[in-house]
C-alpha cells in the first residue's frame with residue numbers, strides 16, 4: 001500500500017453524475033488491497049473500526065491505524081506455505097490470487113490439517129481454488145496413478161492412456177471406467193464432489209455416487225471434500241456423511257454464507273469524527289496510507305454555506321491539503337461538465353475517500 005511516489009488525489013463533488021457508477025466499478029473490480037475509507041459524522045457505529053469523537057482525532061487516527069496494521073490477516077501464500085509447492089504459489093501470485101476469500105481462509109487450514117470438509121459457500125466464493133490447493137498439497141506429480149478425483153455434474157472426462165494424477169469426471173463416465181476397471185482408485189488421496197446438491201437430486205447419479213464413496217474407495221484412505229453453494233439440510237447431510245462412511249467422523253462443515261456486496265480484498269474503514277476535525281483526519285489518513293493515487297468524494301455544498309459566500313467544499317479540501325500535506329501532491333478537481341473518462345483513465349486508483357457532511 002505504501003508508496004514513496006507523489007500522491008495523486010482527485011476531489012469529486014457529491015453531485016457529480018459519474019461518482020456512483022465509478023465507485024461501483026472500483027468496488028466490483030477485484031483489485032487486491034483496494035483501500036476504501038469513509039469519513040462521516042453520520043455513520044452508525046456498528047461497523048466502525050475507528051471512532052474519533054473529538055479534536056484529538058488526528059492522534060487517535062494514527063494510533064488506530066497502527067493497531068489495525070498489526071491485526072494482520074494472512075495472505076494466500078502464508079496459509080499455503082509448507083503445504084502447496086512453491087511453483088503453484090508463484091503461479092497463484094502471477095495471476096493475482098493474493099488475498100484468500102472467506103471460504104479459503106476458513107477451510108484451507110482445516111483441509112491442510114487432514115480433515116474432511118463440507119465446503120458450503122455461495123457461488124463465486126472461491127470453493128474451486130480451495131479444493132484445488134488441497135489437491136496440490138497432496139499429490140505427487142511423479143507418481144503415475146490417480147491421486148485426486150473431482151466429480152462434477154456436467155463436465156466431460158478427458159482420459160489419457162497413462163493414468164493422470166488428477167481426474168475430473170462426471171459421475172456417469174466415471175462409473176463406466178470404474179466398472180470396466182480402466183480406472184483404479186487405489187492411490188486416491190483426495191476425492192472432491194463438487195456441486196453435491198445437484199448430484200443428490202438425481203437418484204441414478206446418487207446410487208453411482210454412493211458406490212464411489214463407499215465401494216470404489218474408502219473414506220479412511222482419502223480426504224473427502226463436498227462443495228456446494230446450497231445444501232438445504234446441512235446438518236442432516238453431515239450426519240449422513242458420517243453415518244454412511246462417506247467421510248471420517250470429524251468432517252468439518254465450513255459454512256460461509258455472507259452476502260458479500262464487495263470483494264473480500266476490499267479493505268473498508270469508517271472514521272467518525274467531528275466536523276472541525278474532518279480535514280485533519282483526512283490528512284492523517286492520506287499521510288499514513290501514502291496512496292499512489294486516490295479519489296476523494298466530497299459532499300455537496302449546503303445552500304446555507306453558499307448564501308454565506310463560503311468557498312465550495314471541494315475548494316476547501318483542496319486548499320487545506322495543498323497547504324498541509326507533507327510531500328508532493330498532485331490534485332485534480334473533477335466537475336460535472338468535464339470529460340471524466342479521459343481523465344480517470346490515466347489514473348490507477350487504489351484508495352477511495354468518501355468525504356461527506
Ligand SMILES: Nc1ncnc2c1ncn2[C@@H]1O[C@H](COP(=O)(O)OP(=O)(O)OP(=O)(O)O)[C@@H](O)[C@H]1O
Pocket residue numbers: 030076096097098099100101104121122123124125126127128129228229
Ligand atoms: N483468492 C482469490 N483471489 C482472487 N480471485 C479468486 C480467489 N479465489 C478465487 N478467485 C476467483 O473468483 C472466481 C470465483 O471462484 P470459484 O469459481 O472458485 O467460486 P466457486 O465458489 O467455486 O463457485 P461455484 O459455486 O460457481 O463453483 C473465479 O474467477 C476465481 O478465479
